[in-house]
Amino acid sequence: MPDPTLPSVQLANAITSQLDQLRRLLALAPPHEAAHILASALDYDTGILGKVTEFMDTGSRFAKIHSEHGVLPPEVWLALGRAAHELNSVGVDLHEHTDTIKQVAKPSAPSSSPAMPPAASAMVIRRRR
Template sequence: MSHPTPYPVRLADEITRQLGQLADHLSRLPPPQAAQVIARILDPDAGVLGGITHLVSTGSVFAKDQAERGALPAEVWLALGRASNELHGITLDLDEHQETLQRVGTQPVTTAAKTPAPVPLVVRRRR
């Protein structure tokens, strides 16, 4: 007799499926709407990235407990802890751009407005 898939596993699968759908929609949205969606995704408190960061952090706490009991190798806990820390740092880095994305997403579309000039991309990393 097969065991039914536990609800949390089904939930994780459904969230993964919906994230794929969101990415598909995002790739087809006009720029103002795409900016609005990205701003919501990046919201550190209520956005997808904040939620995933919290989820990985919770997984790290679980893995630490299991590693202390000998049920998981310590490397699993360390990897989840590093991932959690990195995601937190990324969330902080992106949070500073959320307001700009929100502003771009709420600007009225004007056809007579001057077309924005492309700018060279400069890679800067601040922490």
């Protein structure tokens, strides 16, 4: 169990708490604000997703070194490496949609014509086996 008095563990706990707070704000935000939150989080260079991916990559390198020295089982290194790779893949997939999300975040000028209701679209769900 991690030592809760270590500054690094306290930082991890604070970040976790802030992410939970951001999740609650996202759930309650109006569409343009929610889009701002998502666009910021999905920015691969400065956003949450990119930083978490970098964090997992660093964790994978840590686990590699320690598995080579027999401290950790190789499965830990492989799992962290797989997680970093999967997060990177998700980031690449989402990157193509960030411009669309940013468009929703822009304030729209009031229109004199009635707004068209959003058109329904089929949702595509990917399943990996």
